[in-house]
Amino acid sequence: MKRDSVSPTDLLQVARSGNRHAVGRLLSLVEKGGTIADEVAATTHPLSGDARIIGITGPPGSGKSTLVSQLLKVITQAGLKPAVIAVDPSSPLTGGAILGDRVRIDATDTGTFIRSIATRGHAGGLALGVPGGVRVLDAVGYDPIIIETVGVGQVEVDVTATADTTIVVANPGTGDAVQANKAGLLEVADIFVVNKSDLAGADDARRDLELMLDLSHMTGQEDPTGRRPPIVMANSLDGSGSIELWSAIVAHGNHLVSTGQIKGRRAARARAELHSRAADRLLAALDQTIDSPAGRAIVDALQNKDISPTEASDQLIRPILRQD
Template sequence: MSMAEAVLQGEIRAISRLISKIENGEPDALEQLKQLYQHTGNAVVIGLTGAPGAGKSTLTNQLISNYLEKGFKVAVIAVDPSSVFTGGGVLGDRIRMPQVHKNLYIRSLATRGYLGGLSKAIGKTIKVLDAAGYQRIIIETVGTGQSEIEIRNFAQVVVVVNTPNMGDDIQTLKAGIMEIGDIYIVNKADLPEADRTVSDLIKMSQIVGPKHGGWMPPVLKVIAADGTGVPELVAEIEKYYLYASSAGVLSMNKLAMAKNELMEELKEAILAEALQKLQENGKWEECSSQVAKGELDPWTGAEHLLKCLKQ
């Protein structure tokens, strides 16, 4: 049985090995992914994003429990290896193990060492998990919008996790985050000022107005620490997904994701080919040392190299 076939059977070891190959950039991974691609497109990908310490991992654990209870196969991708997952409380202890329940798979992808390739690794990892039959894939990322990882490129449902007492810092949220979320939550609603934060967020979302031709992102109060508000959050996630499917938002996003993915692959392929050619004919070294010596500026240098490629 090929690795791809084993992944399709949902074999954990094959899934883990393939994701490692993706992480390491092994070319063989692409051959497996090509076989898996036609089996993808069934998972709902949920992005959880928010400031460090907002409670994303705690909330992820709650979502895991909720979805497992509903009988879903759930996978989690943590783009932050420091996050700790309990497996949705399936085991009592906090445990850093990927496999604590037969319907659960947890994987961390580290930001270190990827040199900008992390987002590609995420995209491919999602495809593996989707093909392996995980129906809900949760991605935890720190940051909102400006970070290297643009969660919107991967997730069909984006949940932005806020906390009370943002006080004057609410200014820092501004339009940027109000554009990325499909659902906003105020986690740690057991703390004071939660209601004020909720009403601030509602005001801001009213200024931005409905998204995607009619969806008004709801603002929910949640206490991830004890699960309060989690069933309501799950209901909103599912509701948004249905809305987005029927309103054509998902197919629009799919086209944007396809373009993004093709662009990334193409950039890499074109660059590799170009560099190889320029290295073979010596132009790369020649031009680089001219720029280094100050005989040539890098802009003219790049134009010159481009001309060489066209010859």
């Protein structure tokens, strides 16, 4: 069979029957962007929406991948079938098995699916690639789906923030609590992990986070239900803390369901993806228009001071907004 002749619908069917190669190919199509990614989205959309999405974020080198590999053991032991999307460019992930540099998990053995997604170089970038990839994994039957991102950059924070449960990782002796606060991560955290708790200063790191949480409470940023994010201490080299972390994730999931907040989270996720998609299309239309003869005429008119900057941009977007 010719590689390009297989439709997303056929690929999805094969993927759902347990063929990991087909899962990888669907994810590649998503990364490619364009019409074929749109087709994959249309095909996987009706079969997705049920998987738990867990976002895990924190500075590069804080041990996210290592922590995830320990978490995967707990999750698979619980009889679940997890998948990981890593958008951390510092993690040397392949479609196969590498997570962290000391703790490795053989994905094929456990039925876990691990995949890295390029942060650059595909249409729509992270904001579209991640939801598209999550939808594929969800439609194939993976649950939960873990997204690992470095907690720098607004898009990464946004992607993480739309997970059902967002975990923020900090380390001892690094002032991570303060950094997390600055990056806006404190507000999106449902659970904190002080990873590398085997290192000196772990208790101080915990206290810093507690203090930050106290302060955010004072400024009124706390959960409307009064829930305070728990802080889990973890040593991902030996796996301690991973069972506690999974319990905290499950408890948070139950909290979302019992308070009805799950609906809001998922609506926010749908809204964020729709916003990215629409923005992407508007920008493409804008690029096309500004480089057309009519667009160049508007640029000329602006340069010649025939029209004001506002009038120029109005003229430019008018035909785009009128399209139906």
